[in-house]
Amino acid sequence: MTNLFFNKVSIIGVGLLGASFALALRENGLCKTIVGTGRKEDNLRRAKERGIIDAYALDVRDICEDSDLILLSTPVGAFRDIAVRIKDILKQNAIITDVGSVKGKLVHEIESLMPERVYYIGSHPIAGSDKSGIDDARADLFDNARCIVTPTEKSNEMAREKIIYMWRRFGARVEVIDPFIHDEIYAAVSHLPHIIAYTIVNTIGDIDSKYIEYAGQGFKDTTRIALSSPEMWRDIVIHNRENLLRLLDVFKENVDRIKRLLEKKDSEAIKEEFKSARGLRERLQ
Template structure:
């Protein structure tokens, strides 16, 4: 088990944390998986489903691991690690699975002392479903995982974490944390924001209209079912990048509004054809 870990602690046993636990077990990359959380009953259910091997509500106990995975909402990372750090043994590796990287990496690197290796990671895999009930071992198969090392990150640890993610079926890419946040503000965070706004537009006009939703509305707004607790943290931590993308999006709305207000339809058609062509490039 050269690239595996004897004991892994999942801090926050939800969809992503639970799926990673299952993947590590399936690939034989962890002998024991500890699940940490605050809800005894939920942790018992995760244990019963075989997602974890042991559970605890004690951060001190969860720190007795070779690899610790931060899989809670990003907004509580700083509080958790501040409490966790005094219990960690030298040589422990810590990773996160949050979708904001610059704030997380800069903050956590200052908290962890020498001898504790932190590697920022972001698996581009998930669902509007939340909770370990939806966890599955193949969630990361062919999914991108972005790793955001810094000048302070130990290269051997980075390579070990890279191989760990690759073993789950993921395709690993390295990226600067600031660049990551610019990209995913546009490719993930803005779509979630727009989805929430689209559903709230229905609420503003007439909530009864929602019962007439067809496949187009449902597919466009699926991600509005995502966890508000999770996404409020993401929106605020990456707000500058998201607000920039939102400004561009508002300009696009103004552009199509102007096109629809005039009689000629050719420019309106070109506007949509441009979008259609780019969207088809990722099918």
């Protein structure tokens, strides 16, 4: 248990996930001090006032030096630069993890940047939303959420177990998956749907943006994720682009098939397409 205790934790990017992570650490008594950094001082000040973090600095190097755990919770596009900037000042046995939606190559890159005896273990809690600020942060955000942990063959076993234990303490259902497999899965069940949700809304914009006022609950649900942060999702889709380009082709084939069936007025085949989709969707509650 002493080993599982983090003396000082640094949160890089104090948004919905970073702030919820800080609250969950405190709630579970897993650390003494939490420091944060980010781009907006105003946000950091509010996070401190609310007791989410104990202190903050604007330069990431000023908060990481003597940390036992560093959380990367910025958009994933910033991870590599942050890793480069902090790698020389980290203390021995420091553990780095993250809450990013992309793993794959990025995990291997960050791992290989780290000096000996600094351990990076990738994490992806499936607990994000279209919200992105500290106002929606909660200590129980990860409770009962799935959390994918993506160690590599080089990962330090103690660091990996600490990270898994920590997420379990937060109530998450931890699953260990290869970083590249992770990216294949989440390209399909998360990144593609985000691209498509944005695309549906832009299609309305192309036709007549006033039409959106007529939308009902179905449209609202289908495009809720188009409210998500453009910066965050830009980074995700760029980093997972190879999987997404492949998937977009499969998706386009599906759209073209429906289009051909509509052109032919093949109502039986259209019903079968819809039925097979419903059958698969029913596997989720």
